[in-house]
Amino acid sequence: MTLSKQPQVKLPLLHWNAVRRNNGTYWNDVNMGEMLDKLDLSQFEEQFKLKTKPTLSNVAKIIKRKVECLSLLDTNRARNAMIIQRRVALQPSDVARCVEQTDLGDLPLWAVELLHGCIPSREEADKLISNSTKLNEYGEAELFCFHLSKVNRYDRKLGLMQFIGTFDEQYARLSGQVNAVKEASHSITVSDRLKKVLEIILALGNFMNSQRKGLAVGFKIQSLSKIAETHSGDYKFTLLHYIVKTIHANMPELIGFTMEFEHLESAQKVLLKELISEIQEMKNNLDTVLDERNKQRDNFVIFSFYNRATRKVKRLGEQARQMLQSYETVCKGFGENPQRIEPQEFFKYFSEFFLQFDNIEKSLYLSEEKKKKKKAVPLTRDVSRNLIEEAMVQHSTMY
Template sequence: MVPPLKGGILAPPPPPGSMQAPPDAMTIKRKFQTKYKLPTLNWIALKPNQVRGTVFSELDEDKLYSVIDFARFEEQFKLGVQGAFPDRSDDINNSKRFKVPEKVTLLEHNRLRNMAISRRKIELATDVVVKAVNSLDLKTISQDCVDILLRMVPNDAETKAYREYEREKKPVDALTDEDKFLLQLTKIERLSQKLNIMSYIASFAENIQIITPQVHAITAASRAIKSSKRLRKLLEVILAFGNYMNSSKRGPAYGFKLQSLDMLADTKTADRKISLLHYIVETVSSKFPDLMGFDQELRFVERACTVTLENILTDSHELEKGMDLCKRELALRRDSKDAAVLQEFLAQSEDKLRRLQQDIKTAQEAYASCVEYFGESARSVATNIFFSMFVRFIKAFKQADQENETRKKMEVAAQEALKKPPQESIQKKNLLNAKKSTQDAVINELKNKTRMVNEKRLLKQDEVYNGALEDILLGLKNEPYRRADAVRRSQRRKQENVRLSRTMEEMEL
């Protein structure tokens, strides 16, 4: 198919006899003149010689241009009305088109690309952005836009370059859109300070809501651990076991570090089946059952082990710095109409920050008192490490209790199995009973048959009549007497002997 030229005119066919392209030659890709300016896809293109032998050499996307609705695609992704882009093919062909001069940028390539991406996320005109920043207007600019602007703030070198560009009275219209935007940002006094204030105001309430529960968790956990009577009694039991085990070698101890609680599960019997923690839990369960629920008095520990007092102090310090920044900005615009935003914020937020700082001080005191109560130092042990030791001990204690219960059930089942007769003896007994029943049945059958034979030798009373004897004798003369089953007596005895011998063999088996 002959590709069309611009304007819809078909290119003339190649002259006859011209050289044909080699079969592996790459097809020249079609160029498009879009109606709107579209964003650039920053992919890494392959050169024609790199495509040969790859999957792309088997693709033909030209047939998709008539299937896909690219007009709708342009409407969705348009950035603005398409301008007259310089046509490089026209330059090569020395066409008479006018070439639009390239835009000037004072930014390095990566910085310009990042600015272009960030600028597209702020769907506001430059003058609207400048006005909102100067007035600290968070209703016009969202917190997300403020965070984007903070990343776009020109550095000292860029600010100096833009001012020098204006000082030399060079045309601003020659700059790229991104350079124009940054140029206007450089004209905002205290740009970084104003953006930081806006970000601080927007996130202040959320930060207070995040930090306050963490502070309360540390306070509650510290007080709960220190005041727990069950925990104190349980540590007493552990100390007794430890001194009993170590007194002959190391001498008795008056206390131990809390990290020693992790060693209880590692100290085991010679057969490695039972640990010291298993035995302590079993002892507590039988001798001091009220201590088994000691973890109920330490409900806040698990929440407190996920935070650190050091991070809380850092966050509090940042909140305090932001509040001071707002106060300094208010002092600079005391007589300005924009001062109302700062005045309202300070009136609502200063007390909240003050209460948070007081809660932090209370948490510090409660934690220091708790740590010292257990022989530790608040300076050397972080809150998350201290509370994690109790969380691990509670988990190991419960696991040991479950394993003890499982072991007890297995021991009971084993004892019950010993009391019951073995299954093999039961099977043998059942087999002997079955054989005895078979033997009795055979003997009974033989007795019944013997009785029936004896009964057949006698005539029944109703068969006795006058002349019966004469009839029997006459019959014997005519035909010899045979048994009803036509078997001779010798043969019958032989069969009975065989049957009895088989029965005796079965009985012996």
């Protein structure tokens, strides 16, 4: 078997598992030669031809070109600079202009984050500037870093741009955490139904311990995990099962009390020390923005951002103050030191207790439904026949 046409250029190999005989196979009726005549093989060759290896003269030219470029950067930094410039897809002078003017319109946030890895050292910046008379000899990376080196307070402005670009997202996240802790603390403090449930636990606990221990006026929140671990004498159910049944039988107004605490799940993810630290860092960054605004009074981006961000940070500070008050109130109410227990730990005790309560409530409901179905026994054949006969007798007597 031969081809009517042969390639005129070197093409790549197609690594397939070839079928050598077509007798009795799908390929028996395939007309490959006819198909080759229909295909535009010249276009195919143009698109798939392999590039020829550079000749010795071409290699010499490339080496000569590299030697002619003035290399002033560390190898890794030069490689990073070239990668960043190609990804940013802006001229070096335009990148420098965007940083100088803190312009996040032409230079997006992801590019700003990349440029953090392209900050020339002081020695490199001095070399780039002192050799600027040989600018036409600079390599791609050197030229890129040269323009960046001319930006006043380059690394500071990059940090400023990153703060401006991420401010709204950071503010929303911190504000959400502050609100979650504040609302979760308040909901536990003011919930009358939760107080009644805790009263039931306290009353039963004192009753159980009265013969061997003195009476307690309350209990630590860590004790909530013990309720589901305290079993009946025959180990068939727990104290929490008993409490759930008691509420459903005698105190229906307490049913569904766990639904009052919608912010609990978010609040138990918060580390208060980290939250306060981030808010303080945001304030410090805003001071840096103010300092830069005073140095660039005609920079509208910085001017408008500072005015807007100042109002938000001030509002966040006030919300944080209210949150700390609310959290301190709920902690002290349960005999805890708010300086020593994080919301992550404090609210977790309540969250786990409520989850256990809901699970038992659900299992009891399913158990009751099962009992109801068992009571509704279908009619047997004999009972059904007797009922039909009685109905027929009553029907005949009517006539």
